[in-house]
Amino acid sequence: MSCADRRAFTLLEALIAVGLSSAIVLAASMALRVAAQSTALARRLSDENALIRAGMGRAHAELDFWSMLDDPDAPTAQPLRAVTAGQGLAFTPLAAVAPPRAPPVPGPEDERGWDPTDPWAMHDPRGWYYGNPAEQDISDVRYGRYGAFANAEPAPVLAPLDFGAGANGYATPAVRHGWLFNQMRTLLDALGYYGYCEYMPANSLYVYYTSHNPSPDWQSGGTALGGLPLELVKPGIGKFASNDGHSGYPRGLYLLTFLASFAAPNADIAAARMQGVSRSYYVTGYGLTWDPNGVEYQRLIRDTETRRPLLPLAPRHWPRIDVSIQRFVRFARFTQIARVRWTSPLTGVAAELNFTGFSTTLRGARQQRRPTSGWARWDNDGTANDATLDTH
């Protein structure tokens, strides 16, 4: 009896025990697997979030400081300071391209060069547009020679006109207004189209008058009969005025950018292309209807989006994160698109967070920088301020 009482498990008990044990092991195994997967997923999400957060931080820093386009601390990373044939780029020091400073003597219209402290007050008559806003690139100038009164040249050459009674010439004694058009030409030559549009006041008309040049070719400095540079006023030549059905008159920013855009260049394109990208428009409006494959949009991205890896060196199992910034004008809006793009190290699938954000203006960014290298010190008392790219 006592031996029987001490016998081992019955087969049934053993089976139950084995079954229960298996259940326990299985449950534990599943729990472990789920836990491991969840932990891995949470960690991956956490890592991605941290990297995206860092990417957003980098993007915002870039919106504030423009360092991808011009790194003040790295002279080799300043491709937009070059000068070619007297024309600068977005970060060219104004002193390198602007005409020499001349004081406002004998009058305010005679001041030349760039004064970074001038507020261009709305009530200052020298900032008013004395051209004819209704004059076109194909106009016969029957409404007069506005270039005789306001011109970028002090003694401009004006075209002889002939309305059937013989040609009459016009040798203007001295133009009354030269300051605004000189400022416009200075900014255009110094900064390219994007910078030109940004520096000019919001209500500007973007075409100045100069001496008449009969060449029909904008590259040769050709002008309309009244002296409007063809580069700025002739529509559809791929330069400044997009083709909107031939409104070849001086346009404001909305009309210039409702069909096309000007952009800050991609810092990584070849140096030889910088001037071209800085001085042409990109079709971003209705013209794209005839470009269903997006070739023009891809050109815009390629030429104007600067991209950098967030972490050039990182563990291989981390997602790859790129941050890019693209700046252009569209519908008169200065648009800054930040893109944070991450690629899964496991699947290769890319995802993107994109947003437009508030940004330091180009003018602000230029005033953050010294003319040579380094960041400019600034204090509101003005006594110890460094020179900047706008100092002239």
Add this chain to the structure above:
Amino acid sequence: MRILHTDITRQGSTLFEVAISLAMLAFCVTGVLLAFPAGVQAQQAARFRLLAAAKAEEMVDAFNTIHNHNTVIDAEAPQPWETTAGRRAMAHDLETRLANPQTGLMPLPEAIARRLDSDAGEIARLLDDGGQIYYPQPMATTGVLEIGLGDVVANETQRLIVGVIGHAQSNAMHIFPWKAWPYYVPWPSPPLHGEHHHDGTIPATTQTYVFGRHGICWESTNDEDMEPVFDGVADDGEACGFKPYAYDAPPAQASLLRYVATTLWYCRAKGLPPAFWSPGSTAAPLDDLSTYPVAAHDQVNAMRFLAHAALCMTALWDSSQLTGAGVVVPSLTIGGTPSPPMTITHDLIGWYHDSSLALGMRFAAARPYDWGAPRPLQRAQQMDFPLLEYDLFPDAARPLLSGVIGDTGVSARQWRAIAAQPVRNLGRSFSFPVAPIPSQTPGDPDYAADADSIWGDSANFTLAKPFAPAERCRQLVFWAVDWQAYEDFELVPSGAIDAGRYNLFAPKPGAPFAWRMEGLAWWDFGLHTYRNPEKNLTFVRDVGGYATGASVADDLIKNAIIAPPDRGPTLDARRIFLGRHGADRNFNKRLDRGPVPASARMRARLIARFNIYDPRAPNVLR
């Protein structure tokens, strides 16, 4: 035996005890298992907070930096309900400004929004109050025409939905629908003239021209002395004014001299003294509107015309003539009043030019409520706009304006307008010079007393009053929910669309309403806050019979300009306008159906809240 029995019972746990133990173990394991997904959910919530922060920044950036570029609308009508300019489409509210393809905020279809639960029923309450919930479009908000964009990169942002909590304020009027002031003209310039669509909008006594269609000199409808400046006949029976010189024949010195003489005649007709056109010195321009006891707008217009005519002389005379003794402009008599004879020189032309800009700039800057002269195109800016708002408190003396919409028989009402100061020299509109706009100034030709006026009680003007910050505060609320998992997320109709978003042709005599529905061009680049916000994604036909995953690339409106399918009075067009066929809401050009039945409810998880400043006056930052 008893002892043995006791030994046996102490050998191990009973089966029951083991079962209890296992149950407890299972409970613990389940608890641990549940904790892990919670960690994942926390990370997902963190991701959504990142996305929401970026989206909120983009929304505020876009709201504050995008211009009003509704350039292909009819902005004027004799009654405010006949044009969309005075209604919601132009409201300067965040969701109204951003709910369009260019800024990427789409109303979530109400059928789906009503299936979503949220903490404290916040979504349901917003919907009940007449608001909408929005989802972001999948592509970046670039303003670039969508058709030019490449394939859309997958993003999780579409799982975010956003609502704007807090009622929109009563804003300044974006456009005064009776007259879309300010008008801008090149400076200097002749009297403003242009085309009209229909002779019925022009006073019967007004001289019409064929510039292309039905042309008139608009400014002379407010000041008949301008008629000869534009196109007149002098007492000698010969033509005079701008048009005979510039339009009717090749430019000639004789016709130009008569144009200049007419502008001098206008100066005299307005009571201006000789010093106005013949200054002692041309060194400093005339820039003081108080120099002469003549209405400011008359001085501004007179110098504008004179400068324009005189500048034309530089095209037809040599500089040697103009810089020397000058060119004599003979007198011309119009209506018995002779113009003053005058000798024009280069310096004098420059002085006229400078003075015209100086007077025009000063007038525009100092007198936003004097509409007697247009504004220089060269100075278009925010401060030119008068502060106008609707009077939300009608009373017995000034009841709501009411009438009927076109030929539809449908009644309409609108609040009255109030201005910070009474508008002087209101005049008539360019589009409807036939229709008087009741003036607030007794003695004006179109003056009307309160009951017959359009003006409300100026005591209710609030735009310039002090305000507490909380009064200008609204809140963006973001939730996360996988609404695209619904089986019908691309097939349900679009959210409700305000009627003001239909770009309607202004009323023309004899034009039926149906014709007005398709009378205007609907160009994307000129319609910012119009049409269905989902317009580029909406289907143009019923795709409900398509297989899941079938291509819908040819079923979208996208950027159609020529005969857009959502324009017009036909039932098909109206269905498309309203998005009744649904939309490709993830813009993958395929018809998608999610796994979740429409009968199921989803819980939207609160992600983030952002307070935003809600301005009352339209403005744009650079």
